[in-house]
Amino acid sequence: KNEVEQSPQNLTAQEGEFITINCSYSVGISALHWLQQHPGGGIVSLFMLSSGKKKHGRLIATINIQEKHSSLHITASHPRDSAVYICAVPINTDKLIFGTGTRLQVFP
Amino acid sequence: NAGVMQNPRHLVRRRGQEARLRCSPMKGHSHVYWYRQLPEEGLKFMVYLQKENIIDESGMPKERFSAEFPKEGPSILRIQQVVRGDSAAYFCASSPRTSGSLDTQYFGPGTRLTVL
Numbered sequence: 001k002n003e004v005e006q007s008p009q010n011l012t013a014q015e016g017e018f019i020t021i022n023c024s025y026s027v028g029i030s031a032l033h034w035l036q037q038h039p040g041g042g043i044v045s046l047f048m049l050s051s052g053k054k055k056h057g058r059l060i061a062t063i064n065i066q067e068k069h070s071s072l073h074i075t076a077s078h079p080r081d082s083a084v085y086i087c088a089v090p091i092n093t094d095k096l097i098f099g100t101g102t103r104l105q106v107f108p
Numbered sequence: 109n110a111g112v113m114q115n116p117r118h119l120v121r122r123r124g125q126e127a128r129l130r131c132s133p134m135k136g137h138s139h140v141y142w143y144r145q146l147p148e149e150g151l152k153f154m155v156y157l158q159k160e161n162i163i164d165e166s167g168m169p170k171e172r173f174s175a176e177f178p179k180e181g182p183s184i185l186r187i188q189q190v191v192r193g194d195s196a197a198y199f200c201a202s203s204p205r206t207s208g209s210l211d212t213q214y215f216g217p218g219t220r221l222t223v224l
């Protein structure tokens with residue numbers, strides 16, 4: 001069993017739909033990262049959160065430390081949101097352990 | 109303020125050659141992490157360095173791979189006698205490490221290594 005699990009692995013949506021990606025982890029952590037990897041391969045850090053909820057534009061991330069679960073939501077999805085979304089948790093020396101990613105495709 | 113820089117962006121090597129990947133962290137960041145993404149696989153931790161120190165190399169293959177972060181200059185990931193299985197995207201990330209695990213890690217664009 002992976003220490004960080006994401007669901008779903010693949011997700012397709014119509015433009016405008018509300019998207020939810022889930023991340024569960026089995027290790028004790030103090031924070032969790034959500035990353036976005038574009039088709040070209042570059043990685044962008046979207047959020048780092050340790051409690052509650054954070055919002056940036058159409059993106060919302062929530063975390064429940066007790067339940068070891070985090071969600072990433074995208075409101076009013078757009079084709080340019082198509083990417084791989086990865087959650088990652090820092091352990092030990094703060095090296096990141098990554099989920100396997102969720103490949104999102106948003107169609108116009 | 110430039111972000112994390114990696115070069116080269118693409119590197120082609122023949123089996124048995126050496127590959128040197130460079131990472132310049134963001135200004136003010138003294139902590140560098142290297143991660144590897146094999147084709148169709150997720151990202152995996154390789155090594156964590158501070159200036160002149162290797163803090164955690166638990167993800168580094170035992171042979172042929174080494175990393176350094178000298179007092180001056182970029183961090184270097186060195187792969188000797190490359191094999192086809194080394195073909196991957198290698199990302200580095202930097203952080204200021206002022207808040208420990210609450211620091212965001214900023215990723216470079218990656219170096220895509222192809223071994224022929």
